[in-house]
Amino acid sequence: MKWFVVIIFNTLAGDIYVFKQPEFDTRDECMITLMQSRDAILQKLLLEYGEPMPIKAVNCVEEEVLKEVLKEKYGVKDEVVDISFTNEG
Numbered sequence: 001m002k003w004f005v006v007i008i009f010n011t012l013a014g015d016i017y018v019f020k021q022p023e024f025d026t027r028d029e030c031m032i033t034l035m036q037s038r039d040a041i042l043q044k045l046l047l048e049y050g051e052p053m054p055i056k057a058v059n060c061v062e063e064e065v066l067k068e069v070l071k072e073k074y075g076v077k078d079e080v081v082d083i084s085f086t087n088e089g
Contacts, residue, residue, distance in 0.1 A: 010056035030060035
């Protein structure tokens with residue numbers, strides 16, 4: 001089971017950003033890295049978007065749950081659900 005850092009923005013569309021790297025074997029490992037890497041995460045988001053984005057939530061999400069959310073939220077069909085289609089981390 002793989003875990004990923006996911007950022008949910010407070011935008012009308014409810015945009016998300018998935019950090020594909022690093023990936024983690026446990027939620028605890030992911031959460032520890034998330035807390036210790038706060039500044040690096042914010043810096044990466046600023047680099048990607050060119051301006052501060054309004055963050056609604058930050059969490060570690062298991063790969064299968066993430067795929068399900070992408071299917072439900074964005075209507076991605078089963079055969080093309082691949083987190084590599086989301087933003088690079």
